[in-house]
Amino acid sequence: MxxxxxxxxxxxxxxxxxxxxxxxxxxxxxxxxxxxxxxxxxxxxxxxxxxxxxxxxxxxxxxxxxxxxxxxxxxxxxxxxxxxxxxxxxxxxxxxxxxxxxxxxxxxxxAFVHAARALGLRRVAVAASYPDDVAKLFVEFLAAGGIDVVGMSSADIDTAAEVGRLSPEEVVELVAERNRGDADALLVPDTAMRTVALVEAMEQRLGKPVLTAxxxxxxxxxxxxxxxxxxxxxxxxxxxxxx
Missing domain, CATH: 3.40.50.12500 (Rossmann fold)
Structure with a gap:
């Protein structure tokens, strides 16, 4: 049951x-x-x-x-x-x-598509940890879900283990450096990245919603x-x- x-x-x-x-x-x-x-x-x-x-x-x-x-x-x-x-x-x-x-x-x-829709987001930027070719597939997925990606940048990190070793300061900087002024929100698509404790700090710094994996x-x-x-x-x- x-x-x-x-x-x-x-x-x-x-x-x-x-x-x-x-x-x-x-x-x-x-x-x-x-x-x-x-x-x-x-x-x-x-x-x-x-x-x-x-x-x-x-x-x-x-x-x-x-x-x-x-x-x-x-x-x-x-x-x-x-x-x-x-x-x-x-x-x-x-x-x-x-x-x-x-x-x-x-x-x-x-979850990213449903969350973006729930917040009424239409134009987003993506701060990806992945290599560029993989990050582009996420952009295509979002587009199929009706989400317009106005900017995408990738950190070109090869493995999840490397992402998991990023310090909180490194995570915040990776995200903040990839912000776009014309985006309603910033999406951070990697469950290997510790972000739950950092979401509000990132939103306060960027002045917009941040959606993390x-x-x-x-x-x-x-x-x-x-x-x-x-x-x-x-x-x-x-x-x-x-x-």
């Missing part, structure tokens, strides 16, 4: 998964954010990402999550979902839902279960207004 207070997240390898217990504490209402890991290469390269997000791996993740009895499951990986393209990512989520016994399912890539992934899980609400410290997305 699913636990209405539990949401399951399939997280690839290890990098910034501690953002989830932090977010759970910030929610502070008894919601459980259960994380289970699947493993593959952490290289930001198309073929490796297609393998990482394969039905076989996500089925394994769904099986691992079953002990938590979640009421929804989310593939907590941006690049391992948008690399499939819009329709491929839809099929990926449908397959994940089936593997999870019919539970509502989504992925971080769709782990932040929107948590929000998406709440959306799937009908439990989205105002939460202090998690940025404009969690207070329903532009920063």
């Amino acid at each position: 699913p636990d209405s207070r539990a949401i399951g997240f399939i997280y690839p390898d290890h990098a910034a998964e501690d953002d989830y217990p932090l977010a759970e504490r910030m929610l502070g209402d008894g919601t459980r954010l259960a994380v289970e890991h699947i493993y593959g290469t952490d290289l930001h390269a198309v073929e490796e990402l297609l393998d990482l997000g394969s039905p076989e791996r996500l089925t394994q993740g769904a099986q691992l999550l079953s002990r938590h009895q979640p009421s929804a499951v989310v593939w907590a990986c941006t690049s391992g979902s948008f690399v499939y393209g819009w329709e491929g990512a839809r099929e990926q989520v449908a397959s994940l839902s089936e593997a999870a016994g019919g539970l509502p399912a989504s992925s971080t890539s769709f 782990n932040q929107v992934t948590v929000w998406e899980g709440l959306r799937l279960t009908g439990a989205v609400r105002d939460v202090a410290g998690l940025g404009a997305l969690f207070n329903g207004k532009v920063a």
Whole structure:
């Protein structure tokens, strides 16, 4: 029997998964954010990402999550979902839902689109940690979801492990340096980057909403279960207004 207070997240390898217990504490209402890991290469390269997000791996993740009895499951990986393209990512989520016994399912890539729509954003900039060729696939995914990307810059970091080792100061600078004045918001698409504790500081510095991968992934899980609400410290997305 699913636990209405539990949401399951399939997280690839290890990098910034501690953002989830932090977010759970910030929610502070008894919601459980259960994380289970699947493993593959952490290289930001198309073929490796297609393998990482394969039905076989996500089925394994769904099986691992079953002990938590979640009421929804989310593939907590941006690049391992948008690399499939819009329709491929839809099929990926449908397959994940089936593997999870019919539970509502989504992925971080769709979370970005849903979050941008929820805030009424139309023109965004992307501050990607990935190599340029992978980052461009995220831009294409956003465009398929009706989100206009007015600027994209990539930090050309090859692996998730390297991203996970960035200090808070390095994360804030990476994001701030890639801001665009003509963008309504800045999107930061890598669940390997620790950002949950930094969202509000980044929004205050830039004067606009900042959507980050782990932040929107948590929000998406709440959306799937009908439990989205105002939460202090998690940025404009969690207070329903532009920063």
